[in-house]
Amino acid sequence: MVKTEKIDSTQERILAAAKRVFLEQGMAGARMQDIADKAGINKALLHYYFRNKDKLFETIFKEVSSQFFPKITDVIESDMPLFGKIERFCSEYIDMLQKNSFMPMFVLSEVHKQPQRFKERFWKNMGPVLARFVGEIEVEMKKNKIKKMSAGQLFLNMVSLCIFPFIAKPLWMVSSGMDEARFKQFMEERKKEVPKFIIESIKN
């Protein structure tokens, strides 16, 4: 029906605008007026759809963060060899971040400012996912396929190498003189470089 279509389109325009503004400015820096403008609507209408800034933010944060925490499960449960899994994880994760390059800064910055709130509202069953990956790594170590090292450190290395470049992107572009296209290409190379770098380091 026409009605539903229109409701959806307005709501979607709001969500799209809110996402853009929140990702760029963060919760504290975002202005409701700015969101309304970018959605092409009146500010009151914003409050009609989402009672207040907090509710709107939470909606966006939920959506964005659910994407940010990668579904490692798929990769782990596949029956590839460990190195293949690392390759796939890095490559797919970097690829996803490339399409949402503001995501890491947004999520981590907000968690940074309100870790307690984050823990209470968003941290459901993320623990097991990490634990499973760490577990698998430890198995490979015992089988002597890879060097002995802290699985936690290795995991942190992996995500650091994938995520950090997007957090440092503006700084990196300014200091290296790369433009958007060149940066994209640089990240493209990284999809292969990062897993190679990791595997080279841990293989026995």
Place this chain on the structure above:
Amino acid sequence: MVKTEKIDSTQERILAAAKRVFLEQGMAGARMQDIADKAGINKALLHYYFRNKDKLFETIFKEVSSQFFPKITDVIESDMPLFGKIERFCSEYIDMLQKNSFMPMFVLSEVHKQPQRFKERFWKNMGPVLARFVGEIEVEMKKNKIKKMSAGQLFLNMVSLCIFPFIAKPLWMVSSGMDEARFKQFMEERKKEVPKFIIESIKN
């Protein structure tokens, strides 16, 4: 003289308070009243010392960011072998960040929000520093001491592994269940783990 001492002590209390608040909340989230309270003074006095929020922020940002951008020069110009330099760089940098763990998120988040402003006001002669390090790496590659790879990628890997853990610290603590002490220990181990990880990967 007594006079100067008192001026300094008030100004220093302001700067200390401002640093704390800006590092925790960022420019947009920081409140002048909050800074005044934490410095134990009237809000008007804040404006007496620093004309406005922007000026105060700039003062803090300058100070913090100058620390954040490490003086690689020292390390590079020393006549250690490359691997020694990498070890020293990582270890010293992680050590410094451990004493200022909010620094990375603060600097990068602000650069992220206003890259243009940052470029104009703060980006003086940082280029050469990076270039020099990259240059040295390329020399080692030609001497076949290390594997051939993009020096830019390698440099980005290095800083990623050093900096990212502090950006993800709150998230990591929540998801791994580490407390402050355990995290500190974890980072302590990292001072050796990171350079080891890198060297293991690049050595020929």
Place this chain on the structure above:
DNA sequence: ATCTTTGTTAACCTTTTGGTTAAACTATAT
């Protein structure tokens, strides 16, 4: 002693910002 400069405060002003209201418009069902 008193004049001047510097430091400090309480009270006030202005702008920004999140949020509300009441009225108008739209579409659909009766």
Place this chain on the structure above:
DNA sequence: ATATAGTTTAACCAAAAGGTTAACAAAGAT
């Protein structure tokens, strides 16, 4: 046609936040 429920807006409000003023205190300089 008209009642009704949902959508949209202009105008408004209250609180928060940045910033200013004018008066007062402290310390030196004359």
